[in-house]
Amino acid sequence: MPNSSRVNVILGWAIVVFSLLLVFVWIPLDTTTGVIERVRRQTLIGDSMAPMIAGIFLLIGGALLLVFERKASDQPQIDPLNLGIVTLMAAVIAAGFLIMRFAGPAAVEINNLITGSDLEYRLLRDTPPWKYIGYFLGGVLSITGVISLAEGRFSIRAALSAVCAVIFMIAIYDFPFDDLLLPPNGDF
Amino acid sequence: MTPLEYVWSGVLAVFQGPELFSVLGVSISVTLVMIFCGFLLGIAVGATPGLAGPIAMAISLPILISVFGFTPDALLPVMGFLIGIMKGATIGGAVPAILFNTPGTPDAYMTTLDGYPMTQKGQATKALRVAHFSSVSGDTFSDIVLIMCAPFLAILVESYLDLPEKTALLILSLSFIAAAVGGSPAKGLVSAGLGLLVAYVGTGQDFYPRLTMGMPAFGQGFPLAAAILGVLIVGAVFHELAQYWRERDAERLETKLVEDASQSLSLANIRGLMPYIARSAVIGTAIGALPGIGSTLAATLGYTVGKQRYDKRRKEDEPAFGEGAPQGVAATEAANSSVSGANLIPVLSLGIPGNTAAVFLILAAESIGGFNPGPSVFKFDAERVNPELVIAFGLFTAMILANIMNWTIGGLFMRSMGIMTRVPKQILLPIVLMLTLTAIYVQETDMAAVWFTLGFGLLGYGMRVLAISPLPFVIAFILGGKIEDSARQAFAATGGDPFFLVSSPVAATFMILAVVVVFASTGRRRLAG
Numbered sequence: 038m039p040n041s042s043r044v045n046v047i048l049g050w051a052i053v054v055f056s057l058l059l060v061f062v063w064i065p066l067d068t069t070t071g072v073i074e075r076v077r078r079q080t081l082i083g084d085s086m087a088p089m090i091a092g093i094f095l096l097i098g099g100a101l102l103l104v105f106e107r108k109a110s111d112q113p114q115i116d117p118l119n120l121g122i123v124t125l126m127a128a129v130i131a132a133g134f135l136i137m138r139f140a141g142p143a144a145v146e147i148n149n150l151i152t153g154s155d156l157e158y159r160l161l162r163d164t165p166p167w168k169y170i171g172y173f174l175g176g177v178l179s180i181t182g183v184i185s186l187a188e189g190r191f192s193i194r195a196a197l198s199a200v201c202a203v204i205f206m207i208a209i210y211d212f213p214f215d216d217l218l219l220p221p222n223g224d225f
Numbered sequence: 226m227t228p229l230e231y232v233w234s235g236v237l238a239v240f241q242g243p244e245l246f247s248v249l250g251v252s253i254s255v256t257l258v259m260i261f262c263g264f265l266l267g268i269a270v271g272a273t274p275g276l277a278g279p280i281a282m283a284i285s286l287p288i289l290i291s292v293f294g295f296t297p298d299a300l301l302p303v304m305g306f307l308i309g310i311m312k313g314a315t316i317g318g319a320v321p322a323i324l325f326n327t328p329g330t331p332d333a334y335m336t337t338l339d340g341y342p343m344t345q346k347g348q349a350t351k352a353l354r355v356a357h358f359s360s361v362s363g364d365t366f367s368d369i370v371l372i373m374c375a376p377f378l379a380i381l382v383e384s385y386l387d388l389p390e391k392t393a394l395l396i397l398s399l400s401f402i403a404a405a406v407g408g409s410p411a412k413g414l415v416s417a418g419l420g421l422l423v424a425y426v427g428t429g430q431d432f433y434p435r436l437t438m439g440m441p442a443f444g445q446g447f448p449l450a451a452a453i454l455g456v457l458i459v460g461a462v463f464h465e466l467a468q469y470w471r472e473r474d475a476e477r478l479e480t481k482l483v484e485d486a487s488q489s490l491s492l493a494n495i496r497g498l499m500p501y502i503a504r505s506a507v508i509g510t511a512i513g514a515l516p517g518i519g520s521t522l523a524a525t526l527g528y529t530v531g532k533q534r535y536d537k538r539r540k541e542d543e544p545a546f547g548e549g550a551p552q553g554v555a556a557t558e559a560a561n562s563s564v565s566g567a568n569l570i571p572v573l574s575l576g577i578p579g580n581t582a583a584v585f586l587i588l589a590a591e592s593i594g595g596f597n598p599g600p601s602v603f604k605f606d607a608e609r610v611n612p613e614l615v616i617a618f619g620l621f622t623a624m625i626l627a628n629i630m631n632w633t634i635g636g637l638f639m640r641s642m643g644i645m646t647r648v649p650k651q652i653l654l655p656i657v658l659m660l661t662l663t664a665i666y667v668q669e670t671d672m673a674a675v676w677f678t679l680g681f682g683l684l685g686y687g688m689r690v691l692a693i694s695p696l697p698f699v700i701a702f703i704l705g706g707k708i709e710d711s712a713r714q715a716f717a718a719t720g721g722d723p724f725f726l727v728s729s730p731v732a733a734t735f736m737i738l739a740v741v742v743v744f745a746s747t748g749r750r751r752l753a754g
């Protein structure tokens with residue numbers, strides 16, 4: 038059956054161009070030893086050899102796509118709406134993790150302003166309730182956001198599911214273990 | 226130690242490992258309990274559309290490592306749990322396929338063709354019994370072949386292949402996987418090339434970490450778990466969610482389960498199914514032994530071969546294949562289940578992972594340490610104890626135990642899992658996503674690993690959208706370092722011979738095959754298209 042999709046041709050060209058850039062620009066500029074090196078009268082394989090092999094795999098793959106599979110009947114149809122929704126989901130998760138990263142320290146700062154104390158998040162990163170603030174807020178936001186995007190609407194069920202799920206994750210990853218740190222506490 | 230003593234030590238390592246509790250004075254080892262728990266979890270995730278064994282393996286691995294630590298004692302409980310999941314998920318996938326026309330795992334698609342019509346005719350329980358019996362039979366046969374073949378293949382490789390031949394064999398495996406997985410050899414090569422490239426970022430022997438563009442974040446290379454879980458799990462979750470979003474308003478098919486009286490599987494029924502099961506088990510095992518060829522192809526081939534036989538022998542009053550023939554369910558389930566054991570042949574004997582379950586077993590072995598799957602495992606050292614060989618026989622014991630569980634309680638548990646299909650996918654998948662990212666973080670304790678995982682997740686999603694299989698990427702990522710190390714050693718050992726990959730007949734044959742397999746697949750595909 039004829040397929041109007043030109044995905045293989047576009048992908049093939051993109052891969053061929055990328056592999057040529059990889060082999061002739063990126064690898065020579067970003068690797069300090071060549072394909073073959075002579076060190077103390079010994080001939081050795083340099084650091085460029087393995088990435089070159091990767092580049093050759095890509096080049097052959099791209100060329101085969103262009104030569105043999107340009108009119109393949111099973112080429113996918115790209116749906117920009119699907120790409121958009123996944124980008125949005127990734128953005129929501131990234132936002133959730135950013136909130137996760139900064140919510141704990143922000144809570145400590147607010148507490149310091151209110152109580153006049155001089156607490157540091159770094160020293161509280163393994164102390165409840167501080168250690169859960171970032172993970173809880175970021176986790177609930179990420180899960181609720183992604184469920185809402187998938188369903189096309191916000192619902193209380195989504196938020197409640199997220200709250201239960203995050204509490205469950207804290208229960209399995211944190212409660213039983215002294216040596217595990219929930220995100221983002223290992224970065225402090 | 227003699228070979229028999231090694232086998233016995235492996236068995237004892239499972240049964241006499243650290244005790245979890247005792248029943249009437251009989252000690253129950255932690256490994257036994259872990260195999261059992263993994264098995265039950267595997268059936269549950271296999272029966273849940275949108276979930277599969279690899280997702281459960283990904284989420285549970287960091288928890289297991291935290292519980293058991295990074296000591297060799299952790300290997301059998303952790304890998305036993307993963308094996309349990311692998312076995313359970315294999316039979317669990319048939320449940321939603323038969324009851325609701327929704328395959329729980331991709332390879333269960335063919336099961337819907339006859340399984341669901343049987344349900345519509347009021348024979349749901351009988352279809353589940355047929356699926357369970359066929360699946361377990363195929364799996365058991367496959368495990369027997371694995372246990373018989375893997376040690377001999379490893380000894381053969383270790384005895385006859387030197388460094389250049391081993392390097393050529395790794396390249397051949399990669400090229401074979403690229404050509405065989407996903408249907409398009411060109412896209413398979415692209416996927417493998419990307420995997421190799423990513424594996425080489427931030428690594429190398431020189432002081433400067435190569436291909437990092439001067440960015441310190443890439444200086445240590447990409448974490449193994451971030452790349453694998455990102456491409457395999459996060460990418461799959463994004464893909465499933467996007468599909469759900471696209472089809473969220475579509476009408477859902479509701480199946481009302483009505484059953485007639487005869488749901489049992491009689492001895493006469495089993496006798497009638499056996500020829501189909503036997504053929505499919507051989508097909509699935511042969512396909513499974515080749516790295517990269519998945520159970521979906523095995524199921525398709527098993528079904529096709531079964532159909533040919535059935536069409537010749539079918540009586541007038543019997544349903545045709547595709548209209549609710551139990552033989553159709555048997556042929557499919559025996560074929561796709563018999564892939565799982567044989568898939569471990571290349572892992573244990575050559576260190577080459579052939580499917581996603583094997584990838585997670587390697588990930589577990591690399592995370593814990595003390596066990597490096599490959600030909601060196603099967604060194605029957607008579608003077609000193611080879612602990613890796615004991616672990617290998619421990620793993621075989623774990624597989625046999627999981628099979629015994631499958632034969633005894635698997636059917637009952639499987640038939641009670643219909644409820645899992647009602648778990649809403651759009652709620653479950655975001656939770657799985659957060660669980661995976663949390664799992665990565667607790668393992669790496671660095672937010673950069675989370676960003677890498679998300680990045681690899683988008684890459685995995687993009688690959689699925691472009692119909693590029695992510696499996697060659699993952700396998701190339703795992704084998705990348707091994708290929709480079711092996712090539713460096715072979716080059717040095719041959720005194721800097723630039724033709725070391727073609728200088729011996731065996732290595733040259735492997736290299737020629739590596740090229741032929743890609744071009745032959747491309748040509749075959751062109752003819753078929």
